[in-house]
Amino acid sequence: MVQNRSLIDEKGKRTDGRIIDELRDVKIEVGVINNADGSALIEFGKNKIIAAVYGPREVHPKHMALSDRSVVRCRYHMSPFSTDTRKSPAPSRRETEISKVIREALEPALILEDYPRAAIDIFIEVLQADGGSRCAGISAAAVALADAGINMRDMVSACAAGKVDDKIVIDINDTEDKEGGADMPVAYMPNLQKITLLQLDGELNSDEFNRCLEEAIRGCLKVHEIQRSSLMEKYFGNEKGVKE
């Protein structure tokens, strides 16, 4: 990837006015879909994404069921109106791939052995896209899974980092993704301190790579705080205290 124009101005501000280690505004609302067992709406900057979780439920077709654990099925989909030019609603190659990586990013956190012969379905619908939608989708899906009461080893939080103007920046937006030097989405289990997704688009040397990973994990931890507070808000409201 070759960068043609500068994306960070002389004051150190990025295209959307953030500094290099600043996350976009993140807001998560839990339980937005009554028909789902668990759901969440995430607003990650200009991204608006709904995640809905169903299950554990019966597997159809039956032959897909596994006798020792649950199957996880994940669909990432962008609405036709989520981008500036209409996107065909048919699943694209890109969406199929993202569905797969999101499933693989979430599976390590789920205790699937608790639900043999069952299925857990995750639907991620992008209503408005602005770069970093897979990370936002993973974060929303993790909240929805917790809301659905599926046994989890840990939450999964995701955030990207990358290279813009030869600087390592956190939480890449759409312009930086398209025109910047590198984009590295990372999904992370904050308490177990394990990485469940790591992709890299662009070129980084080993020092840049390490810094980039560090920054991305720092972003994940910030996202985790927001995930936690949204779940606490939904389930315990203002009763934040600990009862002895």
Place this chain on the structure above:
Amino acid sequence: MQETKRKYVIPGDVVAEGNLKPLVNVFRNGNSIIATRIGITESTQDGAKVIPLSGVYFPRANDIVIGKILDHSSLSWSIDINSCFLAHLPAQDVFGRDFSPAQDDMGRQLSSGDIIVARIAIFDRTRDPILTIQDNDMGKIPTGDLIKISPTRVPRLIGKRGSMIQTIEHATSTRITIGQNGIIVVSGKDRDGVNLAINAIHIVEIEAHTSNLTQRIKQLLNVPESEIENDDTQPSIEMNNTQTNDDEFNSNEADKEGVINSNGSK
């Protein structure tokens, strides 16, 4: 009473440190006990656990459930128990040992669409649950209003030693049958009473985690003060729920014990 320590957790949070036994909805990671669900922790000398606040019904042996007959084969009925597995009720359980598929008409006893109360006799996750109706107050439910609540709210709806459900039943002159799978049948002669009971159940479901809920439900149902005191002292025969520190939630052992018509006869 044992000393318990409670806090609110989400998956991945540390419930307790040290050499405690992990009970339910927790796992051990090194020296810590980690929560796997959103809920309220309960750590005692016996171990640490999380009482979940969300989730669909997952069957357990000896749970009392309310299910709907979907179909039958020549040897058993298949029943929807609001979970990811279909349950089976063997015909022998209903007709007795000498059941013969050639002579006995299964449709005479139970047909599709019937609602039954049953106990999960066998379930080990490798096969679908097997039900039995060979206990008191079990079998077909002839009439009533069917409602669904979250199965995680069932212990709260029952209340400490059945206090909550008895309050609702007495105040509305209804009979309420609760399944651990979150399905409830409300029956009664008085339509207004049934509606009021359903209303109260929905309020309990929504406000399950708040304190003084029983008092507020009593106010809603216009239970006079004197009766409130009587209710508290009334011992329950059917409920074998163990006591917990407060009446916010019954422990998981408690909800295993099960419920059925708290005022007795079928």
